[in-house]
Amino acid sequence: MTRRTLEDVARAAGVSLATADRALNGRAGVREQTRRKIENAAQRLCYRPDRAAAALARGQRWRFCFVLPAGDNVFMNQLAEAVRETAAWMAEERADIELVHVDVFDGPVLARELARLGPRYDGFAIVALDHPAVREAIDALVADGRYVVTLVSDVPTSRRHHYVGLANFAAGRTAGTLLGRFVGARLGTVGVIAGSLALRDHAERLAGFVQALSEVAPHLDVAATREGRDDRERTQEATEDLLGAHPGLVGLYVIGAGKRGAVAALEIARRAGDIIFVAHELTPDTRRFLLSGTMAAVVNQDAGHEARSAARVLLAYCEDRAINAAQERIRIDVFVKDNLP
Amino acid sequence: MTRRTLEDVARAAGVSLATADRALNGRAGVREQTRRKIENAAQRLCYRPDRAAAALARGQRWRFCFVLPAGDNVFMNQLAEAVRETAAWMAEERADIELVHVDVFDGPVLARELARLGPRYDGFAIVALDHPAVREAIDALVADGRYVVTLVSDVPTSRRHHYVGLANFAAGRTAGTLLGRFVGARLGTVGVIAGSLALRDHAERLAGFVQALSEVAPHLDVAATREGRDDRERTQEATEDLLGAHPGLVGLYVIGAGKRGAVAALEIARRAGDIIFVAHELTPDTRRFLLSGTMAAVVNQDAGHEARSAARVLLAYCEDRAINAAQERIRIDVFVKDNLP
DNA sequence: CTGTTAGCGCATTCAT
DNA sequence: ATGAATGCGCTAACAG
Numbered sequence: 001m002t003r004r005t006l007e008d009v010a011r012a013a014g015v016s017l018a019t020a021d022r023a024l025n026g027r028a029g030v031r032e033q034t035r036r037k038i039e040n041a042a043q044r045l046c047y048r049p050d051r052a053a054a055a056l057a058r059g060q061r062w063r064f065c066f067v068l069p070a071g072d073n074v075f076m077n078q079l080a081e082a083v084r085e086t087a088a089w090m091a092e093e094r095a096d097i098e099l100v101h102v103d104v105f106d107g108p109v110l111a112r113e114l115a116r117l118g119p120r121y122d123g124f125a126i127v128a129l130d131h132p133a134v135r136e137a138i139d140a141l142v143a144d145g146r147y148v149v150t151l152v153s154d155v156p157t158s159r160r161h162h163y164v165g166l167a168n169f170a171a172g173r174t175a176g177t178l179l180g181r182f183v184g185a186r187l188g189t190v191g192v193i194a195g196s197l198a199l200r201d202h203a204e205r206l207a208g209f210v211q212a213l214s215e216v217a218p219h220l221d222v223a224a225t226r227e228g229r230d231d232r233e234r235t236q237e238a239t240e241d242l243l244g245a246h247p248g249l250v251g252l253y254v255i256g257a258g259k260r261g262a263v264a265a266l267e268i269a270r271r272a273g274d275i276i277f278v279a280h281e282l283t284p285d286t287r288r289f290l291l292s293g294t295m296a297a298v299v300n301q302d303a304g305h306e307a308r309s310a311a312r313v314l315l316a317y318c319e320d321r322a323i324n325a326a327q328e329r330i331r332i333d334v335f336v337k338d339n340l341p
Numbered sequence: 342m343t344r345r346t347l348e349d350v351a352r353a354a355g356v357s358l359a360t361a362d363r364a365l366n367g368r369a370g371v372r373e374q375t376r377r378k379i380e381n382a383a384q385r386l387c388y389r390p391d392r393a394a395a396a397l398a399r400g401q402r403w404r405f406c407f408v409l410p411a412g413d414n415v416f417m418n419q420l421a422e423a424v425r426e427t428a429a430w431m432a433e434e435r436a437d438i439e440l441v442h443v444d445v446f447d448g449p450v451l452a453r454e455l456a457r458l459g460p461r462y463d464g465f466a467i468v469a470l471d472h473p474a475v476r477e478a479i480d481a482l483v484a485d486g487r488y489v490v491t492l493v494s495d496v497p498t499s500r501r502h503h504y505v506g507l508a509n510f511a512a513g514r515t516a517g518t519l520l521g522r523f524v525g526a527r528l529g530t531v532g533v534i535a536g537s538l539a540l541r542d543h544a545e546r547l548a549g550f551v552q553a554l555s556e557v558a559p560h561l562d563v564a565a566t567r568e569g570r571d572d573r574e575r576t577q578e579a580t581e582d583l584l585g586a587h588p589g590l591v592g593l594y595v596i597g598a599g600k601r602g603a604v605a606a607l608e609i610a611r612r613a614g615d616i617i618f619v620a621h622e623l624t625p626d627t628r629r630f631l632l633s634g635t636m637a638a639v640v641n642q643d644a645g646h647e648a649r650s651a652a653r654v655l656l657a658y659c660e661d662r663a664i665n666a667a668q669e670r671i672r673i674d675v676f677v678k679d680n681l682p
Numbered sequence: 683c684t685g686t687t688a689g690c691g692c693a694t695t696c697a698t
Numbered sequence: 699a700t701g702a703a704t705g706c707g708c709t710a711a712c713a714g
Contacts, residue, residue: 003402005706005707005708006707006708007707007708015684015685016684016685016686017685017686017707017708017709018684018685018686018687018709018710019683019684019685021708021709021710022683022684025709029683029684030683030684031683031684034683034684048432048433049433049707049708050397050433050706050707050708051393051433051434052392052393052394052396052397052435052706052707052708053393053397053690053706053707053708053709054707054708054709055393055690055708056391056393056394056397056689056690056691056692056706056707056708056709057689057690057707057708057709057710058690058708058709058710059689059690059691059709061344085665089665091389092389092391092392093392094393170679170680171680173679173680174677174679174680176679177677177678177679178677181522181523181637181677182522182523182525183525184523184524184525184526184527185525185526185527186525186526208679212679296522299680304667304668308668324426324430326645327645327649329682331674331680331682332679332680333672333674333675334674334675334676334677334680335675336515336518336519336522336675337518338511338514338515338517338518338549338553338673339511339512339514339515339640339672339673339675341667341670341672346690346691346692347691347692348691348692356700356701357700357701357702358691358692358693358701358702359693359694359695359700359701359702359703360699360700360701362692362693362694363699363700366693368693370699370700371699371700372699372700375699375700390691390692391690391691391692393690393691393692394690394691394692394693394706395691395692395693396692396706397690397691397692397693397705397706397707397708398691398692398693398694398705398706399692399693399694399706400693400705400706400707683714684713684714685712685713685714686711686712686713686714687710687711687712687713688709688710688711688712689708689709689710689711690707690708690709691706692705692706693704693705693706694703694704694705694706695702695703695704695705696701696702696703696704697700697701697702697703698699698700698701698702
């Protein structure tokens, strides 16, 4: 029982190859009646198109552009590396991926860059700042027929086709529940250091964290949130500030980058391991901190999965195929020292 | 800048298409000197074969057989469903997947079945019992040129090509760390219920659990392990037994199936939510228990990921391609009520 | 609106 | 040991 081909369908429907192709691929120029005849035949024969042959015949290659922030954030470096690996893999799937670094923290700059890049690509994966100019630039790309997915950081009010990234409120809740349960019955204060509350993802994580913590450990106080600007030294200062202001600090949640600074402060104060420390993203640093006991848990998003997912989703849109929701859902990974990959 | 084809390479090397093909695909009948010339040319031109064209020309389809245990274990049902979804997806990648249910808990029966199925497939993904007869049957398949991956449950001493599943010792450790930290400073006893310690994965999880628990919470006692046979009623009995024998029970770890029974016992004793309850596999039940607070955490393996991974790995072996280790590593997922998918 | 035809890039005969 | 020729299943350009 060999597979059916388009030719089989055409013959069964009494039409030519070309007409069968047009009908099944939704191209114009087929009488409704003919189309139904062909669709029936396809159904009857259990026809499944051969993707390899279609790809070969079409010959077209898709051009995707991944826009990541300039700068040397560890997570973003991981993501960039993952994009490069994905590019190597997608090259065999008839898609060329280019990686562009932009100062995404400047809305107008990012918007201008997107407008400039627009004509050269079929699809975009953008680590986007939620800024009116960016929203408008994304909408312009979409209006122009480009496919756009936001990556890691979303612009929910834009017309982007898809968001590949964490549900940040839930991620914050996860951190809150873990920290609260780890602290247990102890009384005291919990400190929070965000990169910047102007960043949508940080703000969402914070809200989720506070909500979950208040549910699971209502006996704990939450100190006023400090901003560490995703910077090591500022985060260290913020942690020191926190330690000074709250001698009864029992927990610390760092929402963004700069974790090494927080650890330095904890170690100087000889509170490492004593204060329950939870943060985001698995990196060589946080990995080390988990193993040493300084960090209790890490809430992570898998950069490799995100890069691959963005590429798959763009490809699916371009080829008008369905996407597998289960496969593309970005999980909120929890790591303790024992389940490190 | 269009892509290079085999034809380009052949021309650059001054040979014919056929010879270039033979050389680059390691087929016999090419002088060493010629081969080097061709390989150089390929290198120079950055030649990457077009998978679609190769697939089309080859025309062959692979036949894979997934062997799962008969019976109605919830997790195995999820896995079976995932295999069916994977089959639909792989059908377009020139691979036909068939799903076979066997009583895998009977070594000789499984072995006989494998021997019978052997000739009809190119590759096997097997949920295997670690039994001498099974090991031998797997080795026979491999000796016969079949590709074999073990799925979920490994036979490490066999010659299987790959194992798709959890590192069970680490999974047990993860459960131990979580449970220990959640219990915190409280004193008391921790109960463990395994399906059967004759199952390699359960034994490994138990060892990991005990080890990690003793590190993170040395003040806790661990009660003698009960066996629940992955059965709801027996697990309920075991839990009741545990509750009776240890009034100071503060934690419960259920390694296998039968969780509903444990919850029933906890609820009857009015200790649900009070006793820290950790178990494996995310199912509609455990999901509900997490949300209700009865269960503190679930250590999970993603059946969808496992099914897809097994299929990808078999295909990679058949087509002699490299496998992406990062993508194929099965993660030890941790779920609390806040990061449920 | 529908049919005919020429490839897409590669694997594989069959010659030489 | 090497080359020429054929076709995989489909798309797209062109003809009618």
